[in-house]
Amino acid sequence: MKHLFILLLALLCNQLNGQTQAAMMAGTVASGSTGALFSFDPQTTPVAVKSGDQVQLFISEYLLTQSLAARLGEAARVQKLERIQINGVHYLAYDWLYAFNPQKTYSTLVPLVPNGNYFFAANNGTTCETSGCDQCKRDDCTCTTGIGNTCGGGSMAIPFPLLKISKPAE
Amino acid sequence: MKTICYKFLLLGFCCFLGANTLFAQKSVEFFDPETDPVATLVNGKLRLIVSEEVLVRSVRMTLARIGLIENIDRQYIEGHWFLILESRHALNFEQAVYVALRLKPDNKGNYYAEHYWDACTGEACSGCMFDQAAQRCFCKFDKPGAPGENGFCMHTVSDDPLLKKVPLKPD
Numbered sequence: 167m168k169h170l171f172i173l174l175l176a177l178l179c180n181q182l183n184g185q186t187q188a189a190m191m192a193g194t195v196a197s198g199s200t201g202a203l204f205s206f207d208p209q210t211t212p213v214a215v216k217s218g219d220q221v222q223l224f225i226s227e228y229l230l231t232q233s234l235a236a237r238l239g240e241a242a243r244v245q246k247l248e249r250i251q252i253n254g255v256h257y258l259a260y261d262w263l264y265a266f267n268p269q270k271t272y273s274t275l276v277p278l279v280p281n282g283n284y285f286f287a288a289n290n291g292t293t294c295e296t297s298g299c300d301q302c303k304r305d306d307c308t309c310t311t312g313i314g315n316t317c318g319g320g321s322m323a324i325p326f327p328l329l330k331i332s333k334p335a336e
Numbered sequence: 337m338k339t340i341c342y343k344f345l346l347l348g349f350c351c352f353l354g355a356n357t358l359f360a361q362k363s364v365e366f367f368d369p370e371t372d373p374v375a376t377l378v379n380g381k382l383r384l385i386v387s388e389e390v391l392v393r394s395v396r397m398t399l400a401r402i403g404l405i406e407n408i409d410r411q412y413i414e415g416h417w418f419l420i421l422e423s424r425h426a427l428n429f430e431q432a433v434y435v436a437l438r439l440k441p442d443n444k445g446n447y448y449a450e451h452y453w454d455a456c457t458g459e460a461c462s463g464c465m466f467d468q469a470a471q472r473c474f475c476k477f478d479k480p481g482a483p484g485e486n487g488f489c490m491h492t493v494s495d496d497p498l499l500k501k502v503p504l505k506p507d
Contacts, residue, residue: 215389232378
C-alpha cells in the first residue's frame with residue numbers, strides 16, 4: 167500500500183514537471199516583451215493564429231522582420247511587412263532593400279501553411295525585384311504598370327526565408 | 337526506521353511539488369503596458385514588438401465592444417507616433433471604430449503606450465475615421481450630421497489606460 171502511495175506521488179511529480187516544461191515553452195513562444203527572451207523558431211513556432219474569421223500575427227513585427235533580415239544579411243533593411251491573402255492563401259509580404267544599393271527594392275513573399283488554427287511559415291519563399299514598377303504582383307512578379315511586364319527579371323526562390331532568432335533584447 | 341524513511345520521502349516529495357508549482361507560476365509571462373514597450377525603432381523604422389494577437393487581447397480588456405479589430409497600424413502625427421486600431425463594433429458590424437493611441441518614447445528608442453487616446457465612431461455611419469492629423473473625426477460616406485442623424489461621428493478622448501496587462505500566450 168505504502169509503495170503504491172509513493173508510486174502515485176512520483177507519477178504526480180512527473181506530471182507537474184511536464185506542465186512546468188510546457189509553461190516554459192509558452193514563455194518562449196512569446197511575441198516578446200522586454201522581459202521575455204526575443205526568441206522565434208519558424209520550424210516550431212506558429213506565425214499567425216486564426217481568431218474567428220480574422221488571422222492575427224502571433225509573432226511580433228519586430229521578430230518577423232529580424233528573422234528575414236538574418237536570412238538576407240546584415241545590409242538588408244526591411245521597409246515594410248504586411249500580411250496579405252492571394253487566392254485564399256495567406257502570406258507574409260516583405261518590402262526590403264540593401265543599404266549599399268537603396269535604388270533597388272525587393273519584395274519577398276512567405277506563404278503561411280495552416281495547421282489547425284495556427285499558421286506556420288513555409289520553408290520556401292519567393293522574391294521579386296520591384297524597382298521601376300509601381301504595382302508589382304508579388305505572387306508571379308508581373309508588373310501591372312510601368313515599363314516592361316516583369317518586376318526586374320522575374321521571381322527567385324528563397325529557401326528557408328525565415329531564420330531562427332534567439333538573442334536577448336538590447 | 338522504515339516509517340521514518342517513508343516520512344522523509346513524503347516530505348521531500350511535498351517540497352518538490354511546492355517548488356514545481358511556484359516555478360510554473362513564475363514562468364507564465366505577461367505583456368504589461370506600464371513597463372513593456374509596444375514598439376521600437378530599428379534603422380529609423382518603428383516596429384511593433386508586441387504581436388497583433390496580444391495587442392488585440394490587451395485592448396479588448398478595456399473596450400469589450402471594440403469587436404473585430406481589422407487592422408493595427410501606426411502613424412506619425414505632429415511629432416508623435418500613434419498606434420491606430422481599426423475595428424467594427426461588436427454589436428453592430430456596420431459601425432466602424434477608429435482608435436488612436438499615443439506612444440511615448442524613451443531615450444533608447446522604445447515606445448510605450450500612453451494613457452491618452454482618441455476614438456472616432458458613430459452609429460449612423462459605416463465609415464467614421466480620423467483625418468490625416470487625427471484631429472477631426474468625420475464620416476467618409478455622408479455629409480456631417482447632427483447626433484442621431486446619418487453622418488454623425490463622435491470623437492471621444494480618454495486618459496484611462498487603453499491597454500491592459502495580459503499573458504503573452506492565449507488561454
